[in-house]
Amino acid sequence: MSGNELMEKPDWVSPPGHTMISLLEQNELTVEDFAERIGRTKGVTQKLLDGKHAIDVQxxxxxTDVFGASESFWMAREHDYRASMELPEKVSVTSFEDLISILPLADMKKFGWIENARSRGDKIAQSMEFFGVSTIAQWQGRYENAFRGAAYRRATAYASCEIATTAWLRQGEIETQADEVAKWSPEQLRRELDAFRRLTWYKSPSLFLPKLKEGLARAGVKFAIVRAPKGCSASGAIRILADDTPHIQLSFRYLSDDQFWFSLFHEMGHLLLHFDKMPILENTDLEEEECESEANEFASQVIVPMVYQEELLDLLASKPKIIEFAKKVGVSPGLIVGQLQHAGIIRYNQMQHLKRRYRWVD
Structure with missing residues (x-):
């Protein structure tokens, strides 16, 4: 059978990867050759061939460049295959009209994620472009349950909206898609921790964020700070992208240095301790609690190493003592205050002036 016949009369129930495999055989291309041509790892490419990795516009x-078929052919192939699969019993979004009625479009426009759109058609078109999909079935397959593909810290004081969270996660992908990072190395990430701790002394995010991104890139980790839109309760997320690159995302929700750095070290803890358990939110509640507890403990010990933990517990609400201890430990005083408050040694309204506060600039 020729390549043209494959493209004209595909078996729509089978994964698109079956068509690709036939075309690879006809063109005498290996999986490695194919992976190189589409710019994906061998692991991701195999998932694509198995029907476990969705086809987006890119x-x-x-x-199309590899096989010569049109983009619309591959998008239709993907859509019909996903539509033929059994859908979950509860589907909260069944049309783009549903989607735009739930998405936090006002904040997405305010934050510069999308352009202003007045008509329903324009809003749908912008949402499709933002998520990189051409059909609602594709969006469902890739994004409706995206929050389950990321272990994320949720602020219980805020209302949760899964759809808003998928938009937040997607913006994190967009902001880092051009970032170049080394191959993932847990050993390198551990080596970078001391440098990250020193960055806590920097007052301005404009000074420490570039250095932080550079250090994470050396360890093979992408990093994004994305403001949470209305309805998104996440303060941080850790996931593995389609190209097998770890991705840390923070919302900077509380705008204080202790919360920011603790959330960051917490996500690093997940990477170093639970890499093989991703996505964590798909595990049992007990496993989730254990993983969260372990990540919290990791973050606490990065801020105050075990050798100093006993001394921390003896501190009082004394500005000179806290500053002296912070210098000794090697992190900013605000982080020490946060640890003291969390341990119940001082009240949450004490020593707040030692924390650094930030604000978003629109």
Missing amino acids: LARQL
Whole structure:
């Protein structure tokens, strides 16, 4: 059977990867050759061939370059295959009209994620472009349950909206898609921890954030700070992207240095301790609690190493003592205050002036 016949009369129930495999055989291309041509790892490419990795607009273009079929062919192939699969019993979004009625479009526009759109058609078009999809079935497959694909710290004081969280996660992908990072190395990430601790002394995010991103990139980790839109309760997330790159995302929700750095070290803890358990939110509640507890303990010990923990517990609400201890430990006083408050040694309204506060600039 020729390549053209494959493209004209595909078996729509089978994964699009079956068509790709036939075309690879006809063109005498290996999986490694294919992976190189579409710019994906061998692992991701194998998932694509198995029907476990969705085809988005960008990938459809790359498939067109490799096989010669049109982008619309591959997008239709993907759509019909996903539509043929059994859907979950409860589907909260069944059309783009549903989606735009739930998305926090006002904040997405305010934050510069999308342009202003007045008509329903324009809003739908912008939402499709933002998520990189052409059908609602594709969005469902890739994003409706995206929050389950990321272990994320949720602020219980805020209302939760899964759809808003998927938009927040997607913006994190967009902001880092051009970032170049080394191959993931847990050993390198551990080596960077001391440098990250020193960055806590920097007053301005404009000074420490570039250095932080550079250090994470050396360890093979992408990093984004994305403001949470209305309805998104996440303060941080850790996930593995389609190209097998770890991705840390923070919302900087509480705008204080102790919360920011604790959340960051917490996510690093997940990477170093629970990499093989991703996505964590799909595990049992007990495993979730254990993982969260372990990540919290990791973050606490990065801020105050075990050798200083006993001395921390003896501190009082004394500005000179806290500053002296912070210098000894090697992190900013605000982080020490946060640890003291969390341990119940001082009240949450004490020593707040030692924390650094930040604000968003629109």
